[in-house]
Amino acid sequence: MTDVTTPPAIELRGVSKWYAADPDTPPAVDAIDLAIAPGEFFSLLGPSGCGKSTTLRMIAGFEHPDSGDIRLGGTSVVDLPPNRRDINMVFQNYALFPHLSVFDNIAYGLKRKRVPRAEIQSRVAEIVELMELGPTAKRRPRALSGGQQQRVALARALVNRPRALLLDEPLGALDLKLRQAMQTELKRIQREVGITFVYVTHDQGEALVMSDRIAVMDAGRVQQLGTPEEIYQRPSNRFVAGFIGSSNLLRGTVSGVADGIATVDVGAGDRVLVLVREGLVEAGREAHLTVRPERVTLTGHSADVTALSTTRCHLRGRVAEIAFLGTYTSFQVHTLIGATIVVHRQNHSDHDLTPAVGDDVLLHWDAGDSHALG
Template sequence: MTTPQPAIRFAGVHKNYLSHGESVPAVKRMDLAIAQGEFFSLLGPSGCGKTTTMRMIAGFEEPSGGKVYLDGKDVTGVAPNKRDVNMVFQSYALFPHLNTYQNVAFGLERKKVGKADIKKRVGEMLEIVSLTGMEKRAPKEMSGGQQQRVALARALVNHPRALLLDEPLGALDLKLRQQMQIELKRIQREVGITFVYVTHDQGEALTMSDRIAVMNAGVIEQLGSPREIYERPASRFVAGFIGTSNLVDGHIERCENGLAVVAYSAQDRVVVPVGSAARPGDKIEISVRPEKIDLHRGVPPVSSTGGSVLSGVVNEVVYHGTSTNYTVATAAGADFTVFDQNASNADDLADRGDRVFLTWAPQHSYMIGV
């Protein structure tokens, strides 16, 4: 049995734009393989090269060097309309004078698909995007979320090889956006088409994606599942961009059983899993997520023996309903953020100025690469 070709592959692709007579790199040498049927997100801050990457898949931009493959076929230099990929934008770009049915049927009619077949395919697609019964509505008679669904149905009805989505939910309010994220994932699962999704919203990427490429200044800093990227950020940039991270540095005091101990005082220490190359005296940077930390008033519990313990003083307490977020000035010299879930014992809250201990298990610390 042969393994299927990746739906999309970049081999040494880079893109430079000419700006005021100067060549500016937007995407630096990129090798990338997106699997068939994958929900793949390009995530990063404004200007990092996400849209350029997507436009090179679609054929709206040609690489300055390297090759783009779709289903194993070299499409570098092939016109967008010959690539069999579709794109959905934030501005839905629906035809205002056509109703829902006509908007979705448009592409099939142009391809001269038979009337009965069009009716069947449009009907199926409207059901998938939950718009059955809205066939006769004009775009202006529908909400933003409904219009976005029409745009999605119109793009998917042609069964493209891949669907490219450039911040498609950006115009919707938060609640609707969150609903559409769940919907989009369901729709993608049902149609089984490869989705490539561009966003600068980390929550959106974490919610929907099978894998995420985190981009920074034209390069992919990390590529992995939402869990890998959140739990094990490969760089300082990724740790800072995805969620909230606590970062602290120090020198290794000793290594035992694959764990390094960085001591800040007789009782304050951070314990982190390390590779065999780690040596006492090495300077390392360690990260831990706020929800992995337990905050105690009084003495640290015996259960924290073997893990990290940092004493500190509470600087800030912010009540968020489901959790209370603390900022603690620690003995390690760094301010730590702690998310404490508000369980039934809400009177257990610490106040500003309280002396506290932060503890967490060794596996929740990780060393930051760069």
């Protein structure tokens, strides 16, 4: 059981930052509150300009907040310079010293701190083994691959044993295959060293794969905070639903509520159902909802909708586009209500119907797979 008296590794309380002189200009970071647990892999996720990198730089001490407090281990550091915050940062360009060997790049911070030579040798050897950099220890950075350079940058930061490690899109310069491999490596390394990682990315896939929790940011604010599963399966609003993965957005008027299920009138004689969420789904109100593409079943247009379970939604439409994507096929269906619905169907499964562009189809899914949005 977690000790409830242990303070967060990193805590932000009402932190805001303005760059524009005009006070009416929206802040880059707008009064955000965060509490990041010791040993947590925490990601700040969002589009360019959402405030995630500014937030990271304020934690590091490279930017000063205009209001609010930043605490490390329960102690305010808002007025401390970066070199006194017991945290390290890894940047996208790695910032390795080209004239130094891998060993000396990693040892650089320890030498600056005047750590005894024997301890430097021991600590560098330990981190070199963890990072699987042994054969490269005498090489210069220019002789390394992108993935190896990224590991050296990580090793140089971790060898100082900081309270937390801040990572600003460190995989952005790598190609797709190497980036995916390094996602697994980063999570393994974080788990083995047990240090709090705060990771900034605009790549939702990276955040979902690696994170214990994610703060989704937009316009300087945290739009949703939760585990990858919570954010993907139960987005809090339309921005999160649209930004995380593929999502089908629908809207209509709630025509009735019974047994915890709301019926949403979307027109064209189709039926959309959603489980009731307090304050979001009420009779007579407009409702916005989402359903993920992999939750939608695609069948022939002639299917009898009366044979469907009373808890199944259904829409009719026509296939507009088909894309084969390896493990699954994506169908874009223009529905009678005017919405375009995307369906992802796994290619390893047997299907009664293989539609072509222009075919009329029936789409259906369970009410529990509809999710009401704020």
